[in-house]
Structure formats: structure tokens, C-alpha cells
Amino acid sequence: MKRLINQRPGRVSTAALALLPFVALALFYVLASDARLAANPGDKLLPSFTTLAESFVRLTSEPSQRTGEILFWQDTGASLRRLAQGVGISAAIGLLLGIALGAIPLIRSGFAPFVAVLSLIPPMAVLPVLFIVFGLGEVSKVVLIVVGITPFIVRDLQQRVQELPRELIIKAQTLGANSWQIVLRVILPQLVPRLIDAVRLSLGTAWLFLISAEAIAATEGLGYRIFLVRRYLAMDVILPYVVWITILAYLTDFLLKQTSRRAFPWYHSGEPGR
Amino acid sequence: MTPRIRFENVWMTYGDQVVLERLNLTVAPGEFCTIVGASGCGKTTLLRLLLGEETPSRGRILLDGEPLPAEPGPDRGIVFQRYSVFPHLSVLGNVLLGLELRASPVTGRLFGSARRNAQEEAVAMLEAVGLGQALSKYPTQLSGGMQQRLALAQSLVMHPRILLLDEPFGALDPGIRRDMHELVLRLWRENNLTVFMVTHDIREGFYLGTRLLVFDKLRYDPDEPHAYGAGITYDLPIGQADPGTLAQVLGRPGVSRRPPASSPQPPAPSGER
Incomplete structure (x- = not known):
């Protein structure tokens, strides 16, 4: 077994390791959001991804009234x-x-x-x-x-x-x-x-x-x-x-x-x- | 004939520390002086004095009978062990630079036919040092030996009155170093140069040039090692230096502190500066 400082990831594992924290954060957000929305469907603090996506589309396409x-x-x-x-x-x-x-x-x-x-x-x-x-x-x-x-x-x-x-x-x-x-x-x-x-x-x-x-x-x-x-x-x-x-x-x-x-x-x- | 370089009773001191003392030296045009000596014996100081980076504490230095300018200038070319070429310019750009600077004080660049003429001159110089095939490369793409060839071409295209070499081959492999020796000797003969070369390698000093200057302390006080400076302890016309003299020079305590020069030395560590 090589020393930790000498172990280098390959190409695939480099990409996987880079993605890991992002995926973990997204997962954590989804879980927390679901839990809050289950308790109160009108919760505004952690909107679901669907709400966020709808809001993003609205923001980027609808002109201000x-x-x-x-x-x-x-x-x-x-x-x-x-x-x-x-x-x-x-x-x-x-x-x-x-x-x-x-x-x-x-x-x-x-x-x-x-x-x-x-x-x-x-x-x-x-x-x-x-x-x-x-x-x-x-x-x-x-x-x-x-x-x-x-x-x-x-x-x-x-x-x-x-x-x-x-x-x-x-x-x-x-x-x-x-x-x-x-x-x-x-x-x-x-x-x-x-x-x-x-x-x-x-x-x-x-x-x-x-x-x-x-x-x-x-x-x-x-x-x-x-x-x-x-x-x-x-x-x-x-x-x-x-x-x-x-x-x-x-x-x-x-x-x-x-x-x-x-x-x-x-x-x-x-x-x-x- | 006026000597190319003349040191008249030059002293160099930093505070209490005497680096060079009572230095008298006359060098005629066309001489190739190699300078050897232990670390801290004023070899590099001598070169800095010749460059104009330092001014003597006492005494004076004359270049062709005139006081030496107190800053580096185009009459004195230099090749260092490292960092002698500009990393942001191509091989051709590096040699062209001096010609452009001389001709164009404001923009530092040449255009049109003036540029073409300068380019021809630069290419000829590069071909003379064996870099005719690498014109558009950047220095980082060159080997250590090729970088030093480039540094030589860059200096020589300005036709300096003296060429200073500060351990130029110290970081090169032995085989490459031999090639570089031949190149330097050829360029010296063809361009009728006056050369000062500082080296750690005493055999290099014996092999190259017309004159070997050995620097060492003239006097030594073990309680106050900095009280006395170094001077020239041997001034040998090379060619008359027989193996016995070489052994005698090598046997001096100041010089033999270096490892025995029986085999080509490994690249010298650059920790001196």
C-alpha cells in the first residue's frame, strides 16, 4: 500500500471525486427541503427543486409588469x-x-x-x-x-x-x-x-x-x-x-x-x- | 597599446569585511582570462565590479583607458549561470532584443526593412551558435546547454568590448560542457573577444583561455577571517602551465577545499548567491 500522499486518482475517479461534494450538498438540500415541506407545504425557507426550477424559468423569461x-x-x-x-x-x-x-x-x-x-x-x-x-x-x-x-x-x-x-x-x-x-x-x-x-x-x-x-x-x-x-x-x-x-x-x-x-x-x- | 581592462589598487569592502584587497591587473584586448578560487574569495565580486554593479571602495578600474561606467552597459556583455535569457521572448526575439533596443530608444522595437536587416543579423548569430533550427521556440522549451548558447548569441550580437561569463557552464552535463567549451573558444577566436570567465572547475580554467587567475586570501587571521581580503595568488599564462603547476595550485588550501577535480564535477549548487 502506497503512502496516502503518493496515491493519485485516475481520470474517472478524479471526476467522481470532484462531483461527490456537489451531489452530497444537493442530496442534503433535497432531504432537508422535503422534511420541511412535509411538515408545512407553505414553507418558504427551503423550496423544492421543482419550485426553484419554475422560479428560474420565470425569472429569466417573464418581463417585469x-x-x-x-x-x-x-x-x-x-x-x-x-x-x-x-x-x-x-x-x-x-x-x-x-x-x-x-x-x-x-x-x-x-x-x-x-x-x-x-x-x-x-x-x-x-x-x-x-x-x-x-x-x-x-x-x-x-x-x-x-x-x-x-x-x-x-x-x-x-x-x-x-x-x-x-x-x-x-x-x-x-x-x-x-x-x-x-x-x-x-x-x-x-x-x-x-x-x-x-x-x-x-x-x-x-x-x-x-x-x-x-x-x-x-x-x-x-x-x-x-x-x-x-x-x-x-x-x-x-x-x-x-x-x-x-x-x-x-x-x-x-x-x-x-x-x-x-x-x-x-x-x-x-x-x-x- | 592601451590595456582593455586595468585595475589600479582596487579594494572592495563591505563594512568590516574585506573582500578584495590591493588588486592590480592589466588585461590586453583579446585575452581570455579564467578566474578560479574558493567560494567567497571575491570571484563574483570581481565580475560585479566589471559589470558596474558595484563600485570599488578604493582604487579605480579603467576600460580602454577610461574610468569604467558605474552601471552595466552595452560595452560589457554577460552570461550568467541561470536567468540569462528572457522567458517571454522567442529565441529569435531574445537575440533581436539588443539590436532593437539600440536602434529604437522609445518603442524598443523595429519595423519593416530595419527589422528584416536586424533579423538577418540575429539569425546569422544564432546559426553561429547552432540554434538556427530553434528560432521560434521559447527558452523554457530549450535544454540548459541550448539556453546558454542563446545567452551567448544574445550578448555577442551587440559586439561587446568585454564578455563576462559567470560560471556559465556550471549547471550543464559534462558532455554538453565540452561542446560549450569548444563553442566559446571558437567564438572568442572568430570575434576577437576579451573574455573574463569565472568558474568553479579549475580544469575548465586550465583548458580554456590564455590566462588563469587564481583568487585566494593573501593573508589569513583565523580569529578574524574577514579582516583580510582576497587577491590574485597565481596569474598564469596558460600553455606554460605544466601538470606540476596544476598540482601546486590544486594543493593550495584555499583551492583544495573544493572536491578534487579528477573527474568532471557535478552541477555546482547555485547557493552562492
Whole structure:
């Protein structure tokens, strides 16, 4: 018998093992839901799968009686737009500042402690400030995401720049590169796949801030809808929305990973199983 | 003739620790100096001084009669043991990079006919080191020996005044290492290079080049091992070095701390840096 740390599952058992927790969770839900519905057919806390499916179809196909729009897609569009804007702005700032701080000692000495302190401010604590300054519209929600994840991306990318082998930076200088050329041809191209890594890591946090902002002040959005129907105990709406948000988050992460592998094969060549 | 490199009473100290002391050295253009010595005897410091990564604590270094610039530049090429090539560029891109940087200060890229000309030059250089078939590969797809060939081509396409080699073959298998020795000697002769090569392998030092510099402590105080720095204890024109001299050099306490070099050494651990 091999040691536990040396036992590896085959292809089929890998898939089976991956499915197991999902199946177990679904089974547990069905049992709990059945038990509650048997006691009280009008129970709203754990609706049956049938109710959930009906509700999902209704959400995704029936236009709202008030506006004529399908709220589910309207909410999805609004949330994804805010998320993309927030994450996009954060990534751009992160790349610029990360490279500047990592590559140029004079800038690092001047600003790295400042960024370190800024990153400790809890973003939710400044949300009221954002609402006061930027109003209750789109801007404050996007800014909350930016405030929330930019410090992490900046510090992560600064670290990645400093981790580039010293030899490469010296080699570039012996090829006659000036500081700008080193940033442009040596540091930037090696940092873009690392930026994708940092964005993937910060997406979960970005969703957190997006839904928080939407919960507090919004007129549409996935987070807004969940918190709106909470007062009716509408679990048949909340649960599909939560699953949908999870799927969106997973797909975003998957797409970023695939993009990185396609565009930067040299970065991923050392990964196991490739 | 002006010496290519001249060290004038160079000292290198870090705090209380003296690494190099009273270093005087004159190297003519076209010489191939191999530098051996125990770990911590200033070989790497010498290379860092030549690169301009460090400036001497005392004394001065002249390159073709002018003070050596205090930062790395295109007049001095370098090949490290590892991380000498850019992982995000193809083989061709790696060699092209220097030509592009020189010609295009703002974008660092060449287009059109300028790019085609540079490409021809780069391909010729790659063919000279035996990488003509691997132009579009990425460095991670190359073996260790091929990566070092690429690093050599990348440096030589810039026609540096001196070429610095920092244990370039330390991580390679013995057979590959022999091929690389021949390649380096051929490139040195064909391009009329001035070479400084640091190596752990004293036999490599004897086999390659025109001049062997052995670094060791000139004085030693067992109570204060860092009080005195290293200097050149042997400066041998190779060719006149008979087996007796080799045995004598190997017999020095500083040098014999390395395992006996009777067989090719296993890849040197890179823990020194």
C-alpha cells in the first residue's frame, strides 16, 4: 500500500471525486427541503427543486409588469458592467503603480509605505464617504470596487516586479536598454500574465464589494435584487441568484485562466500536467 | 597599446569585511582570462565590479583607458549561470532584443526593412551558435546547454568590448560542457573577444583561455577571517602551465577545499548567491 500522499486518482475517479461534494450538498438540500415541506407545504425557507426550477424559468423569461424588461438579465447586465469597470480600472492602476513601485527605487522609497498604509483602510468604512462624494449612482459602486481591490493588485504586482531575477534586469542593461526600454520590453510583458493572476485572486473580493454596494443603494443589480426580495423571504428568487452569481464568478475566472494560457504559453510551461 | 581592462589598487569592502584587497591587473584586448578560487574569495565580486554593479571602495578600474561606467552597459556583455535569457521572448526575439533596443530608444522595437536587416543579423548569430533550427521556440522549451548558447548569441550580437561569463557552464552535463567549451573558444577566436570567465572547475580554467587567475586570501587571521581580503595568488599564462603547476595550485588550501577535480564535477549548487 502506497503512502496516502503518493496515491493519485485516475481520470474517472478524479471526476467522481470532484462531483461527490456537489451531489452530497444537493442530496442534503433535497432531504432537508422535503422534511420541511412535509411538515408545512407553505414553507418558504427551503423550496423544492421543482419550485426553484419554475422560479428560474420565470425569472429569466417573464418581463417585469412594471418596466417590461426581464429583470434577471437587466440585473446581470448592470452588475457585470459595474464589475468590469471596477476591475478594469483597478487592473490598469495596479499595473502602472505596481511597475513604478517595483522597478524604480526612488518611487518605491517615496510611495511604498503610503500604499501600504492606504491598503489597510477598510473599504466598507469609506463607503459612506463615497456615497457623499460620488452620489448614489453608478460611480460610487465602481469606486468602491476600485478602492477595495486596487491596493492588493498594486502590492502584488510590485512584489512580482521585484521577484524578477536580478540577472534579467542586468542583462537588459548590457544590451543597452534604458530604464524606459527595460519597463517596456522586459518588465511589462512579463507582468501581464501575473496581472491576470492578481485579477483572478481579487475577483472574489470585487464581487463582495459590488454586492455590498448594490445592497445598500441601487435600483438594479444582482445584489440589489437579493436584498430586495429578502423582505418577502423569497428564497425561490434568492437561491437561483446566488447560484447564478457563483456561475458567473467561475466563468470569469475560467476565461481569464484560458486567456492567459493562450496568450502567454511561456508563462504556463512550468505548470504541472502540461 | 592601451590595456582593455586595468585595475589600479582596487579594494572592495563591505563594512568590516574585506573582500578584495590591493588588486592590480592589466588585461590586453583579446585575452581570455579564467578566474578560479574558493567560494567567497571575491570571484563574483570581481565580475560585479566589471559589470558596474558595484563600485570599488578604493582604487579605480579603467576600460580602454577610461574610468569604467558605474552601471552595466552595452560595452560589457554577460552570461550568467541561470536567468540569462528572457522567458517571454522567442529565441529569435531574445537575440533581436539588443539590436532593437539600440536602434529604437522609445518603442524598443523595429519595423519593416530595419527589422528584416536586424533579423538577418540575429539569425546569422544564432546559426553561429547552432540554434538556427530553434528560432521560434521559447527558452523554457530549450535544454540548459541550448539556453546558454542563446545567452551567448544574445550578448555577442551587440559586439561587446568585454564578455563576462559567470560560471556559465556550471549547471550543464559534462558532455554538453565540452561542446560549450569548444563553442566559446571558437567564438572568442572568430570575434576577437576579451573574455573574463569565472568558474568553479579549475580544469575548465586550465583548458580554456590564455590566462588563469587564481583568487585566494593573501593573508589569513583565523580569529578574524574577514579582516583580510582576497587577491590574485597565481596569474598564469596558460600553455606554460605544466601538470606540476596544476598540482601546486590544486594543493593550495584555499583551492583544495573544493572536491578534487579528477573527474568532471557535478552541477555546482547555485547557493552562492
